[in-house]
Amino acid sequence: MTVRTTDAQTTDARTADVRAAPATIREALRPARLGPADVVRVGAVGLRTRPLRAFLSALGIAIGIAAMVAVVGISSSSRADLDRTLAALGTNLLTVSPGSTLTGGQAQLPSTAEQMVARIDGVRSVSAVGKVAGAKVYRTDRIPKVETNGLAAYAVRTSLRGAIGARLASGVWLNAATARYPAVVLGATAADRLGIGRADRNAQVLVDGTWFTVVGVLEPAPLAPELDTAALVGWSAAEDRLGFDGHATTVYTRSAEAKVESVRELLGPTAAPEAPSEVQVSRPSDALAAQRAAGQAFTGLLLGLGAVALLVGGVGVANTMVISVLERRAEIGLRRSLGATRGQIRSQFLAESLLLSALGGAGGALLGLAVTVGYAVYQGWPAVVPPWALAGGIAATLLIGGMAGLYPAIRAARLSPTEALATP
Structure with missing residues (x-):
């Protein structure tokens, strides 16, 4: 009769053996800890091995952030020109x-x-x-x-x-x-x-x-x-x-x-x-009241378009990371078999998601800045890009990228070594 053991039983048996072993053996069998630099290097593996997919995913994020920064910058530049015109009217x-x-x-x-x-x-x-x-x-x-x-x-x-x-x-x-x-x-x-x-x-x-x-x-x-x-x-x-x-x-x-x-x-x-x-x-x-009304309208427009752009970027990150987990099940199983813990697998995919978001956010912020300056110069407006739009765009991208990559990271960490290696 063949006795099959589940992954949980194997883990429990291994834990019992480790606890019964001397301290030096337990120390040797303990999984290695990954420092922040190690997490970044491991997270970058997926980006290096699939550069085209990483580029296209980062480009999608960059376009969303560039759209947000450009909308904020162009609207702010237009508002600055309006304020300058209204100021000439003695508001x-x-x-x-x-x-x-x-x-x-x-x-x-x-x-x-x-x-x-x-x-x-x-x-x-x-x-x-x-x-x-x-x-x-x-x-x-x-x-x-x-x-x-x-x-x-x-x-x-x-x-x-x-x-x-x-x-x-x-x-x-x-x-x-x-x-x-x-x-x-x-x-x-x-x-x-x-x-x-x-x-x-x-x-x-x-x-x-x-x-x-x-x-x-x-x-x-x-x-x-x-x-x-x-x-x-x-x-x-x-x-x-x-x-x-x-x-x-x-x-x-x-x-x-x-x-x-x-x-x-x-x-x-x-x-x-x-x-x-x-x-x-x-x-x-009366131009002062018109100026304030225009300011409120611009603020609502910026918040709405910025939220849409960030949502699009977050969906792109989540989609990329879910597909990455599905394609790399064998890699996940191999790492688990070699002793990688669930926390290390989770950190790897979460770091990859954050790196992808950071690349897309930084590129999008620079692209949005260039579009704003070029359009403002063309229109003869003062070029105004609020610092909060640049910093907020990158920070929001990291936040949404982390949230979007959290589910795929947890899903990858839950895969058992035998299940992952058995998947064709």
Whole structure:
């Protein structure tokens, strides 16, 4: 009679023999431990012996990750371009101007309004203009005084151009030196009405009886259209030569977008603490709401497409590893017969899955980065690839690759040596 023993009985008998053996024999029969470097080398065997399959599997993962990174990068670049366009529309620009007094007269901003507003939390920049009362602008002194052509003179801070996003059509903007001397920058409409096409050291205009040299001409300023019909002179020059009283008529503030509403609530009491009701504060631009809505839409799109790309990559890894286990049953049986434990078999296939995912994730991240930069340059957008998209893509690939390879690894470890070797 032939007595058949199962794999479990054989293992139990072997364990009993090992326990009964002396300590030195038990030590010799104990399976060798695999260090991290050994696990990586053993896991790479499947990739080296089947390079074409490994390449195609990694390519599938790379395409999924590249799609995710490219979608995130292109969307982020498009959003950056949209933010830049909306910023030019003054989404975070607020203005403070004097209103009316309780008696119906014209109020006046305190001379400390700018300094006080600059202290508000969230305010990034402050600038101001002051209308020079009674000052008119003429091309020559031969024009009748009543023909003002609707032009006015404003004293301006040198920081005004950056605050309102104004651009120069020609010439230069006022600086710390020219702001103290009779130099003037003309608004777009003012320059056209005065017949001055471009800035020139020989071009002069008469401002309240004083000759000023035209050093610059602005393009139309959509955020401050009142300056299009104005002659802009330095604050100090206006006080010294035009009798300017030093009180601002409009204070411009740029705030952090997340704090625009809170800054607006504080502008009135801060600019004129003694009479906050006599101050007019502009409301936030409608473009700010549009910008936030676009940001939420982009975020939802990125999360959805990123999840789909990662799911596709995970399915590819799982499929590759399941087929690998089925094709390598003989190898698994041979290793088990030579003393490899179930844990070592499990570690081998799990390491192979992680290596495959790492190769695909890294390649996909680089490919997605290249696609994003190329498309952004082609469209004229700022190239923006969030670091979290690159790092997150690789990390998520490793996580999903590990999860996808876990079942095939466990399945491989459960194969007994006799069952695996008996499989054709």
